[in-house]
Amino acid sequence: MKKDVNIMGAGIIGLSIAYFLSKRSFSSLLIERNEGVALESSFGNGGGLWPTLLETNTLIDLGEASLQLFDMLAYHDKLNFEYRRNGVMEIALNYEELKLLEQDYERKKANFYVELLSPKEALDLEPNLSKEVKGSLYHVRGAHGNCYLLAKEFEGRILDSGSEIRLREKVVGLSKEGNKIKKVLTEKGEDEADWFINSCGAWSKELAEKVRFNLPVKPAKGIMITFEKTNKLLNSGIVSSKIGIVQTLKGNLRAGGT
């Protein structure tokens, strides 16, 4: 049956759009080429929700607004994705790095919740840090969640609402009439809708080119390593000039380059 909105790509973005549409009684059809939802970057990421690490006030404000949405998803909508506001510590391991953190603190302290910590204060909060730590910029309002779990929660709620998710189906083209997209063409057939959303992540540009639209999306590569479960070693997220590391609620450490 024809749905109101056709969403191409079922990563965290496509799923969250479908979820919020379903709350407003719009039906969606999500089309995903993989055998499950959120198996690309929405699977392998760090789950760090750290707006005050960003450079510009506009981006930080946007990130803060996202954090309020995450609060709503966790505490009001009761989606279970290991969400918690546990902060993130940027650490300096030499005096050059410390100077950069001090400058960042001066830039942000008036508008955002950041604290400059001495080595002792940093170690009091995170006793497993290297004793070489020279200081830390603590981003008090940072949060952490599991992106894949959130995607699976969205998937359940979307299906319950009567929307549809079609897996193992690749979008191969779009059909237009005048300036308006009318149909999505897949390897298996075609679908009409009133609105179309391109949420194909790193592949969005490729899809937009099918209707000669230049979407300025530039994918970047990133790698995370997930380690086996261990005792609780960290309270907050930790970011240095070289790596970022978090510990999930189940005890897995996840690390990646910064």
Ligand SMILES: Cc1cc2nc3c(=O)[nH]c(=O)nc-3n(C[C@H](O)[C@H](O)[C@H](O)COP(=O)(O)OP(=O)(O)OC[C@H]3O[C@@H](n4cnc5c(N)ncnc54)[C@H](O)[C@@H]3O)c2cc1C
């Ligand atoms: C290593 C790493 C660490 C990261 N850490 C963080 C972090 O700590 N915090 C944070 O906020 N962000 C982080 N990110 C970024 C975050 O993961 C991404 O911004 C987010 O997952 C993007 O979601 P998406 O839905 O746009 O893309 P994706 O998850 O890539 O979803 C796009 C979907 O579209 C599908 N698709 C593509 N082409 C087609 C087609 N033709 N037909 C049908 N389906 C198609 C794909 O199969 C995929 O499922 C990290 C990313 C990486 C790689």
